[in-house]
Each structure stands twice: as structure tokens, then as C-alpha cells.
Amino acid sequence: MSKQKKSNTSRLYVPEPQFRPGDTPDYSHISVPVGHAPSRPDPLCPAHETSEHATRLIRVLRFSGEAAGDWIPKISPDTLRRALRDLALTRAMDDRMFNMQRQGKMSFYMKSAGEEAVSIGHAMALRDTDMVFPTYRQQGILIHRGASIKEMMCQCLSNSGDPLDGKSIPVLYSFKKHGFFSISGNLGTQLIQGVGWAMANAYKDSDGIASVFTGEGATAEGDFHYALNFASTYRAPCLINVVNNQWAISSFQGIAAGEGETFAARGIGYGLATLRVDGNDILAVYAATKWAAERARRGGGATLIEHFTYRKSGHSTSDDPTKYRPENEPDVWPFGDPLERLKNHLIFIGEWDEEQHTRLLAEVKLEIREIYKSAEAMGNLSGETKVNDFTMFEQVYERSLPHLDEQKRMFAAERD
């Protein structure tokens, strides 16, 4: 082989992240845009007028805390303080649940550290009745929509308070009453389902919209293509969100073809409006979502939004990120932390101070601890789980079928 004369110069190219464990990560080449461009077009503009928005980055918050540019949303200080609380609550819950998993109270958990603004800014801009098709890392939407944190914890603990009766692994929530679609373990599948949901809204002349999520890794699934294609073909009133947190477990975003072009830019080829937004800037996430929601509701069709952020924690409790990326990379990532940035903004506009902030963090920590205690009092997986085993035969079909009844009897006999 080696002696064969090469007829071409093509070589197999395998993308690699710039930094691996042991390296000193340096992201000085990533220029954080300060010009606060691109501008905010009319939400019903032709899709191709957003092509610039697919490659640049919508930002509102400067690191000083100042809001700038024409995407500044009108949000009252009270609402911003509530958003800050939701961010802190989500992070506190994640921390608590991660630790409890480490103590063996539950089999598994997934944090959303660093990505809280994507969920909460997004939820703030939608109606609570707009159906969201989340992945497993948008728990902030539930927190913002006022879902019972205790019920969420009970789901993770698979105990007698689990609304899913122990059928699903932790974090795969389902809360129809909060417009939060049942989470599947199969990546990407919910994208096209959300488009179908939105098509049904349009068919019924409802002004409800759907919002679907994927990480950047799962944009490589066929379902992402289906979703963009169908959303464009039928002008479905939906938002397709790509949360680009740079990592799909151990694979950097280049492994999902992220080196050549932004993920938002995929939308342009399908004739969709596209926005690329600083995902650690809750005001920018809010403003972009609001724009896309208005477009969808007024019949302008779907928008693809790339939320540019960073996954600060490991992929899950089963993952150790120090095995594939530098330990301090989350700290040197140039877009900062969403919680800190909103805090700085509130302080900048004179609506918050360090003392209040310290008190808030202590408060939410305590609140989460108390809720967790009440949730764990209903059982956990390592102790005596109180979910009735016979419920495993329920909800396979609307009504039980003869062969399932028979298996239920077999199981009962096995129990005697």
C-alpha cells in the first residue's frame, strides 16, 4: 500500500478539540462580539434576511452588566429578579441531586450547569401553554413554569410520589400540565414530533406554538433533518433550538460537523429564519425566543435558534469530563456564567446587591434541601422503593390486553 503511487491528496480528516487533559486551554482567539450586532429585523421578514444572524451572535449583556444593542428586551426588575432566582434554584437543585446520586439515593442524574439561561430565558419568552419538546437538559423550563420540584425529585427517586410510577430513568420528566413533553432517551426523536405538534396547532387554528430542543451533538441525527425539512415545507409554527454546549459526552462539537459552519447556518439551507444567540446571556435568549415566537404565532413559520453556550459539568453522573478535556476549561470559557452575568446586570442597573445575592443563594439552597427531604421521605431507589411493581403492566396500552393480564398473573404467582 505504502509503495503505491497516490493519485490524489485526499487524507481522512478526523477533527480534534484544541485542548485535551493536561493542556492549558486558551480561547483568546474566540472574539466575544462587543458591537451588539446583528440588528433586530422585523419578525415577519423573509427568512433569507436572517442569514447574517446565523453566523454572528446576538448579545445584549456586556460583562460590565450593561445592556446594549437593539435586542434589549423590556423586562421589569421584578421579573429579572425572579429569573435570577429561577437560575439559582435550578443550579441548587442540580447540585443537590448530583450529590444525592453520589450517595446512592438515585441511579442517575444530569446537571444543566452553565446552560440555565437557555432554559429559563426561553421559558420566560413563551406562554406556559406552548408545548416544549425538551431534551434531558432543559429542567430550568419546568422550574420557571412552576412545576412541583418535589414531583421532579420524586421522579428521579422513583418513589411513591413519582408521577411516572417508576417507569422512566431519572430526569426523563413528563409534565403535560406545564407544556413539557415526555422526554425520551432516544436523541433527536422529539424534534420532528414537535414539528407535528405545531402542524396540529396550525391545523386547529390555534395560536399555540411548539418549541423543540436538541443539543449540537444530536443535530447529526436524521430527525434533525426531518424536523427542518417538514418545518419549512409546512411553515410549522415552531422554534427549533440547538443548544450548542460544545460537548456531546466526550465528543467536541467538531465531531458534529461544527468546525466549518455554525449550527444556526443549517437553517438557512432549508429556508428557515435563523438566529444565533449568546446562550449565557439570558436577555439575549429571551429576546431571540420572543422574536421567533412572534414570527411563529403570526404565521411566519419556524425559526432555528442556536444557543451558544458551554456544558460546565460532566455529561451525567456516569461521566468524568477530566478524561477528555482540561479540568479548568469551563472557567476559562470566554462567555462567562449565566447566573453571574444576570446578577451583574441587576447590580449595574441598581436593582440588586452582593448582600441580597448571597442571601438568595443561601435561601434557594435551604429551600431545595427541605424539598428534597420531603421527597426522599416518600422513598428512594436504594432503600425500600414504594412504587408498586404491578404498575409496570399499566399504560402499555389504553386498556390491558389478554396476554398482559396473563403475564400479570404469572408475576403475581412469582411473588407468592
Next chain:
Amino acid sequence: MPEMNMIEAIRDAMDVKMSQDPDVLVFGEDVGYFGGVFRATAGLQEKHGLHRCFDTPISEGGIVGIAIGMAANGLRPVAEIQFADYIYPAYDQIASEAARLRYRSNGDFTAPLTIRTPVGGGIYGGTTHSQSPEALFTHIAGLKTVIPSNPYDAKGLLIAAIEDNDPVLFLEPKRLYNGPFDGDPHAPAKAWRGHKLGDVPAGHYRVEIGEARKLQKGVDVTVLAYGTMVWVAQKVAQDLGIDADIIDLRSLLPLDIEMIEKSVNKTGRCVILHEATRTSGFGAELAAQVQERCFYALEAPILRVTGWDTPYPHAQEWAYFPGPKRVGNALRTVMEA
């Protein structure tokens, strides 16, 4: 009663449901303006409007994916996959999503959708227009799989499937669309006109999912079949003078095990027929259940007559298809045991 072939009966079922229920939508590749490559949706768009019956991009995963989202949002979509051979890109959406949505959300969300798709061989369809993939679906908990063998059942069963609150895979033996087929490719083609089961009531009626049809009563041997094979079974039994108890399963999951059990306990013999490949085919499940339930009544080993364990060939169509000769050999073998 109006006489219909199977295509007309299927179209009529959709027409009846679309007329009754504005939540029923029909879509798939070429089903809209054109009326479907097999004409199963002809006229539906014109009658019910562009929003009710429309064309989709060529994307099976997309078709089933939107159907799930629509169904979860209160509609009753009837999606068409042009050939069952092309259903595999949608397998993830069917197996991981449609079938499990109710279970994994504990009833919070449901997927009352129907997927129609033509199956089976006998039409020189070769490797990708002849497959019978039912066993890949009967293995999925949460899904129902049905397959009619005649116009009457096709209409009633499709109406029942559309009204069912669980996802239903509706397999249509395309060899039977225009007439019954008894396995002899050289005999003149028969039409459904004049056939007892080509008499199809107008309007609404149901054939319940989970109930088999006793095609003919007999005492010698129980034949379990579905789709095209029920007509092969009937012809062969008649030619050989065997008094066979022929059961057209109609519904594979849920299965009418009661009728099967009673029949085999009466006859003591059982032959299972299907077009699909043999290994791990649905026949294996049937054989296992009959063995478990009727062991002491059996007077002969249970035999399966199936397609060979090869991809479906083109030139060798009638060497592959489990036709009268193969079925006859099996029936004679169990009767001699």
C-alpha cells in the same frame, strides 16, 4: 351492499372517518392530489380539502414523527408508508416513540395514530417491494399490528384502528388489493366482485382488533394464517380434501389466542403459514404458544410453511413464495403423522 375491492374498502374507511371526525388527517408520499400509488386515497383530498389529505416529503421517519406529534396534540393521523419495505427509517419513531409514549409518560401523553402500509409478495416486487416485516413489529410492546385479508375486514379493521387510542400498524397485503389470490400465478386473476367478503357495508362499522376470523370450520387440522396465505390455505385444503379449521388471524397483536387454543385442542394438528422469512418470524411465536397451551392435544409436530430465509428474490418469485405445493406438503405431513 356495495361491492368493493380492498383498495376501495380501505379508501372508504378513511372517507367514513374523515367525514365523521375533523381530527382525522391522512398523509404520506403521493397520497394527496394524486391519490396514492395504489389509489387508496384517491379523491380524499378533493372531497375533504388540502388540510385533511396531503403529500409529504419523502421521509418515512418524518412522516411517522409528525404523526406522533399530531396524535399527542389531539388529532388522529392516518399515515401511509408507500411500501412496508421502506418503513425501516421510521422504525425508531415507531418502536422507541409511538409505542412507548403512553408508557414512559404514564398516560400523560398518548399517540392514537394509524400507520398504513402495503406488504407481501406475489407481485414480482423483488427485494424491496415484497417484504412482510410484521415480526419486527409484533415484538414491540405498546404497538398493535393488524393485517386484513379481504375488503370487508379491511374497512372494519381500519375504522377500528383509526378509532383506537393506541398506535396501530395496519398492514395491507397488496397482492389482495384487487382480488383474492390462492397462490397459483398461472390461474386467471380473480376479482373481489362476486366474492362474499367483497360485499362491504356503506357507512360505519367496526371489525374489532384482537378478534380472528374463522374462515372455514373443520376437524382435521388447524391452519393459522393471515393476509394472502389464508386464500392459499383454503384452496389447498379444498384440493386435498382436508377438512381444515382455517383461522385468519386478522390481528397479530393482540392475538385471538382463545380461538386458536380451542381449535387446536379440537383438531390436534396445527400448520402455520406466512410469507415472511422463517427464522424468528411470527410463526415461531404462534408455534410456541400452541405448544405451551395445547401440548397434550397435539398428535403431530406443529409445522410452519413460510418464505425462505433469504431476501425476497425477483426471478425466483414462485420458488420463494410459500405456494400451494409447499402448503400441501405440510398439510399432508401433519395428517399422516
